[in-house]
Amino acid sequence: MAVSGLIFIAFVFTHMYGNLKAFSGHDAYNTYADHLRSVGEPVLPREGLLWLIRAALVGSLVVHVYCAVVLWHRAAKARTTRYVMKRNIASTLSSRMMRWGGVTLLLFVVWHLLNFTIGKVNVKGGATNDPYNLLVDSFDTWWLTVLYLIAMAALGMHLRHGVWSAAQTLGLTNNAAARRNANALGVLVAVVIAGGFSLVPIFVLAGVITK
Amino acid sequence: MKVTLKIWRQADAASKGAMHTYEVDEVSPDMSFLEMLDVLNERLNAQGEEPIAFDSDCREGICGMCGLMINGEAHGPEVTTTCQLHMRTFKDGDTITIEPWRSDAFPVVKDLCVDRGALDRIIQSGGYISVNTGAAPDAHAVPVPKDKADRAFDVATCIGCGACVAACPNGSASLFVGAKVTHLGELPQGQAERDRRVVNMIGQHDHEGFGGCTNIGECTAACPKEIPLDVISRLNWDLHAALRHGK
Numbered sequence: 001m002a003v004s005g006l007i008f009i010a011f012v013f014t015h016m017y018g019n020l021k022a023f024s025g026h027d028a029y030n031t032y033a034d035h036l037r038s039v040g041e042p043v044l045p046r047e048g049l050l051w052l053i054r055a056a057l058v059g060s061l062v063v064h065v066y067c068a069v070v071l072w073h074r075a076a077k078a079r080t081t082r083y084v085m086k087r088n089i090a091s092t093l094s095s096r097m098m099r100w101g102g103v104t105l106l107l108f109v110v111w112h113l114l115n116f117t118i119g120k121v122n123v124k125g126g127a128t129n130d131p132y133n134l135l136v137d138s139f140d141t142w143w144l145t146v147l148y149l150i151a152m153a154a155l156g157m158h159l160r161h162g163v164w165s166a167a168q169t170l171g172l173t174n175n176a177a178a179r180r181n182a183n184a185l186g187v188l189v190a191v192v193i194a195g196g197f198s199l200v201p202i203f204v205l206a207g208v209i210t211k
Numbered sequence: 212m213k214v215t216l217k218i219w220r221q222a223d224a225a226s227k228g229a230m231h232t233y234e235v236d237e238v239s240p241d242m243s244f245l246e247m248l249d250v251l252n253e254r255l256n257a258q259g260e261e262p263i264a265f266d267s268d269c270r271e272g273i274c275g276m277c278g279l280m281i282n283g284e285a286h287g288p289e290v291t292t293t294c295q296l297h298m299r300t301f302k303d304g305d306t307i308t309i310e311p312w313r314s315d316a317f318p319v320v321k322d323l324c325v326d327r328g329a330l331d332r333i334i335q336s337g338g339y340i341s342v343n344t345g346a347a348p349d350a351h352a353v354p355v356p357k358d359k360a361d362r363a364f365d366v367a368t369c370i371g372c373g374a375c376v377a378a379c380p381n382g383s384a385s386l387f388v389g390a391k392v393t394h395l396g397e398l399p400q401g402q403a404e405r406d407r408r409v410v411n412m413i414g415q416h417d418h419e420g421f422g423g424c425t426n427i428g429e430c431t432a433a434c435p436k437e438i439p440l441d442v443i444s445r446l447n448w449d450l451h452a453a454l455r456h457g458k
Contacts, residue, residue: 097271
């Protein structure tokens with residue numbers, strides 16, 4: 001769970017950083033997108049690195065979801081008679097949202113891939129072969145921006161608890177100061193990554209990033 | 212003061228239980244929670260009804276025998292055991308919901324009594340050190356660094372009451388296992404069996420049907436002895452080490 005999660009964190013951070021190229025305009029963004037396909041040539045074939053990363057991500061996803069299903073199943077079996085009254089007194093909302101938040105993120109990833117990678121769905125009916133224009137067309141659509149922002153809220157919460165929980169699982173939080181730091185790092189990672197992702201859709205909708 | 216109690220009644224392990232409502236008058240704010248239940252039981256006895264079964268032993272907060280889910284919180288709203296909770300914590304006219312620990316690894320024996328034998332079996336699987344007993348050794352025969360002695364002592368305060376399991380949304384006993392593994396793992400006497408201990412105790416924990424830890428933190432907030440969450444980090448650290456050593 002922890003190791004596959006850390007692979008995802010490395011990926012979403014890089015992905016978020018790449019997205020910010022949208023602020024540099026059409027040509028810079030599309031050059032970056034093309035560079036992702038040609039990087040590593042000629043040692044690697046075209047799109048070689050991209051496929052290596054995709055394989056690692058799919059592998060991590062299988063591990064991550066498998067662990068989540070096992071934990072969910074064990075929790076359900078561990079308490080078959082529920083409390084009439086149960087209060088949560090110390091846990092964060094993020095920690096209690098890991099499972100349904102994770103399901104939300106999985107559904108979002110499916111849509112996101114249809115939107116920008118596999119299907120290249122342009123909800124405005126425009127061209128789909130130009131990454132920058134597809135991005136602007138998508139986020140000019142208010143409901144799509146709202147959908148992405150909701151997904152980023154879910155991602156932020158997942159990261160907030162995930163970073164802390166991974167540190168615990170790896171045995172890195174062996175005293176009070178380390179626990180505080182791991183929690184603070186969770187908040188920082190969540191704000192930087194989910195916040196960074198949210199900038200592009202918001203600025204497209206606000207008309208700052210245009211075709 | 213007067214309180215309304217909603218209490219889980221269950222005749223035996225095989226029967227189906229249900230919540231029953233009782234009114235208790237003339238409760239003194241200085242009574243402990245268990246004394247208030249004693250008052251109710253005396254009345255039920257006098258009326259020829261079956262008294263409410265609940266566990267208690269020392270009533271000093273050190274044995275871990277008493278443990279009730281009170282208004283949805285393990286041991287109630289104070290950071291202490293149920294026996295050390297006093298009625299002054301509640302207000303006149305309050306309704307108080309009382310349930311047994313809910314965990315399939317802790318089957319209900321009767322009413323509010325559960326069988327916490329699963330925790331004993333986890334201890335039997337590794338929560339010990341194997342040394343021959345005899346005359347007490349000299350206190351300075353085995354040097355222990357102060358910080359390690361302090362930490363071992365702090366987590367050795369775990370009384371095995373099961374509140375961590377009761378409060379955990381996953382029904383995990385990781386805080387309990389972590390406390391034992393940290394306690395013995397900090398001391399020189401615990402090193403010989405350190406790898407085997409963590410592997411066997413986690414194996415027994417999972418075998419008993421406890422859930423897996425997702426680091427939510429409800430356990431440590433419910434713990435009457437304030438065992439910190441970092442014992443679970445230590446548990447994981449020791450498990451990784453044991454697996455690296457091929458145990």
